Amino acid sequence: MSRGFRVDYGPTIEGFIARLLPLLKGDYPFHRRAVALLLLQGDQEIAALTARQEGPRVRQIQEIIKGAGGLSPPPASTIALARHRKAQRIAQAVMGKPLVRPLGGLLDWLTLWPPTAFPILALVLYYGLYRFVGGLGAQILVDFIEGQLFQSWVTPFAQELGARWLSPPLADLVAGDYGMVTLGLRYAVGIILPVVGTFFFFFSFLEDTGYLPRLALLADRACKKVGLSGRAVIPLTLGLGCDTMATVVTRTLETTRERIIATFLLALAVPCSAQLGLILALLGHSPLALGIWVLVVGTIFLAAGHLADRILPGPKAVFHMELPPLRLPVVGNIVMKTAARIQWYLIEITPVFLGTSLLLWFLDQQGLLQLIISALRGPIQSLGLPPDAAGIFLLGFFRRDYGAAGLYDLRASLSPIQLTVAATTLTLFVPCLAQAAVMVKERGVLAAMLIVAIIVPVAFLVGFSLNHLLGSLAMIGGLGNG
């Protein structure tokens, strides 16, 4: 049959294969022996395909599979073992003893032994995420691309083009407050690209050194507390850069259940870099306010994850990962992987930002933005905030950092309590529109709407309670004046 490579599965399994082969007469995308093997291993997809293809012979086929199902050890196990042994023989024929690298071995051990592994993990995250992505990406590169290129060149150029060639509403669509160039493109390329670009570089570096699985296995226990496996550490940390991007990356998680929990936590309690920067600027001068914000958002993250884990049906997350040896990274590999990911970002995420600005422009043209803002005034006042903050919260939905930026403009007129409450509520409050769009795309309309329907009341409830709690504490301790 097959001329070259073939695995012998032993007389029992081969017997079953021989009985199945004459019954498989349909049209299959691959060899009939492979179909028979998949059937014996209990593959549901191929069973459904056979049921469609084989008509009257299906009953006979099912009977044979049922007979094989009673074998001990089960066919899936026998087949896997036969393949494993064959692979072993091939490997033994071509490979020598595994290389022993003393330095690699020591480093390997240090990155796995908990007393050294966790400090190393903290260093990697500090230099990789905080200094490299946060410092170089979110500050230096954003200042250059957004601050210099866009502010001095692209935006004025778009405004000039719009003013010269287009009528007012269309000129706004290109270069207005919600213009596709001045908001959509500037945001996608000027603010997010430097952050995710540096993140991708860091990520590819970790991947190429073989450190990434260690990161996941060290985080596994902590992630289990919120119903996720160690793998989720990747989208969750990416969320600190851009939640929209991170929501796309939840694809890498194994089960739908984990994907929903991760999407939910990203939307609720993982602030993105744009938001994080402004909140730090807002609360940074008061360690107490910042501490309260961290405590509240962190508690909500843990509590929400824990509750989601308890409530959602389905099996608990399990963790397994191959652990490659550590090695020196190859620059060419890192550059290539980073480039491929940036290309993917530009193709998949840029249209979301462009679409978002199109929608905002439309709502603005129709006067609907103002309408929504006035509807929000009531809930905002219940948080102890001035009604003007309503506009900020709405903008916060469309663009998280806009919300925080608006708050930044209002900061002089707000008390420390009001600032803390507003910053906390905004962090928890609905994701930005781009993130919501990606949530719908990745998780479906129903799950996305459910997530938003949970987040909005939770954010307001937490803000409301925090306002009252801090108010009462201030009356006792005199925190209010400062």
Next chain:
Amino acid sequence: MGKEKSPPPAPLTCWPAGSWGTVVDLAAEDDAQLAKLLALGIIPGVRLRILRRSPCWIIQIGFTRLALDETLARTILLLPDHPPGVSAFDRDG
């Protein structure tokens, strides 16, 4: 059953780091989990070594090292080489 008083098979999580043993059975919860273990190369009949117990279970099978959580590690029924941890032949088969 053992000729030299080898300990009976028990879940992988019962044995100390450094133990060598043979996978005897997989107590997977469902077919999907069984398929996952088999795909990882954890197959009844295969020899493996327990490298670490924390922060995660790390096992070596042939040239491959795998990290597993407690849940998956518990499903692997292992027959350790007689005095656990002494035998050191990396002979697979």
